[in-house]
Amino acid sequence: GQQVMQIPQYQHVQEGEDFTTYCNSSTTLSNIQWYKQRPGGHPVFLIQLVKSGEVKKQKRLTFQFGEAKKNSSLHITATQTTDVGTYFCAGRLTTDSWGKLQFGAGTQVVVTP
Amino acid sequence: NAGVTQTPKFQVLKTGQSMTLQCAQDMNHEYMSWYRQDPGMGLRLIHYSVGAGITDQGEVPNGYNVSRSTTEDFPLRLLSAAPSQTSVYFCASNNRVNEQYFGPGTRLTVT
Numbered sequence: 292g293q294q295v296m297q298i299p300q301y302q303h304v305q306e307g308e309d310f311t312t313y314c315n316s317s318t319t320l321s322n323i324q325w326y327k328q329r330p331g332g333h334p335v336f337l338i339q340l341v342k343s344g345e346v347k348k349q350k351r352l353t354f355q356f357g358e359a360k361k362n363s364s365l366h367i368t369a370t371q372t373t374d375v376g377t378y379f380c381a382g383r384l385t386t387d388s389w390g391k392l393q394f395g396a397g398t399q400v401v402v403t404p
Numbered sequence: 405n406a407g408v409t410q411t412p413k414f415q416v417l418k419t420g421q422s423m424t425l426q427c428a429q430d431m432n433h434e435y436m437s438w439y440r441q442d443p444g445m446g447l448r449l450i451h452y453s454v455g456a457g458i459t460d461q462g463e464v465p466n467g468y469n470v471s472r473s474t475t476e477d478f479p480l481r482l483l484s485a486a487p488s489q490t491s492v493y494f495c496a497s498n499n500r501v502n503e504q505y506f507g508p509g510t511r512l513t514v515t
Contacts, residue, residue: 300444322502333494333506334447379446383502390435390454390498391462396446 294318295382297395304370305403312398314363314380321383323356323363324392329376372402405430408507410495416513417485425480425510427495433505435498436478437462438470440491441509447494453478485514 296315304310314323322341326334338347340356340363347354353366363380377399381392411426429436437452449462451470459470467489469481478497482489495507 297446324502324504326504333509334504336503336505339501339503381447381504388454388460390437390502390504391449391452392504393449394439394447396444 294384295380295393295395297380297398299398300396302398302400303403304374304400306370306372308370309366309368310370310400311364311366312378312380312400314365314382314395316361316382316384316393318361319385320360321385321387323360324381325354325363325365326379326381327376328379328397332376334379370400370402372404375400375402407431408495408497408505410493410507410510412510413508414511416515417482418515419486421485423482423485425482425493425495425512427478427480427507428476429478429497429505429507430476431497431499431505432475433497433499434475436472437496437498437504438468438478438480439494439496440464440489441494442491450480450493482512487514490514 298313324339325337328334344358345356351368355364377397379397381394408429434455438450439447448464453459453472456475490513493510496504498504
């Protein structure tokens with residue numbers, strides 16, 4: 292079964308609002324990555340977090356990796372229509388080989404102008 | 405660089421037919437993988453390869469074969485297509501810091 296869970300599955304956001312999507316693993320992760328997929332497109336790498344408690348920012352996006360390295364979050368401030376798409380987290384289990392990732396089911400984001 | 409390329413973009417097969425999905429990358433990445441994407445299920449790993457001549461099974465390998473004779477190419481073969489294999493297929497390769505680059509995908513329908 293799926294070891295990396297993402298919530299919520301869908302997120303409707305008014306333009307200008309903030310929202311957060313969460314990623315949780317039942318086991319410890321070596322690292323966590325986030326991807327964005329636009330409708331009809333392919334996943335595009337956004338960021339990788341490796342250290343416990345790590346926080347990284349990309350403009351309006353803030354990524355966090357939990358202290359126990361079992362969860363992560365993506366927070367978007369002042370949502371814009373360009374943020375539309377599905378956001379996936381992907382983690383490498385400590386028991387898996389380098390490069391092998393477990394993807395969450397994704398959070399589909401719809402932005403209302 | 406073209407990055408990761410996939411052919412064909414679209415394909416319709418009849419049940420029982422076989423076909424090969426092509427994937428190539430020009431970034432000299434050792435690690436390559438194949439995923440399928442179905443609604444509400446994210447990306448599920450079919451097969452992966454850590455280098456030429458080495459392949460391994462992912463989460464959903466049944467009904468699929470792969471080979472890796474060169475660093476650049478990683479084709480995925482459907483042995484006998486079934487309607488359950490209707491999906492979008494993505495090929496990906498990883499750079500040295502494990503960032504994964506995806507191809508544009510192949511949309512496969514099996515009737």
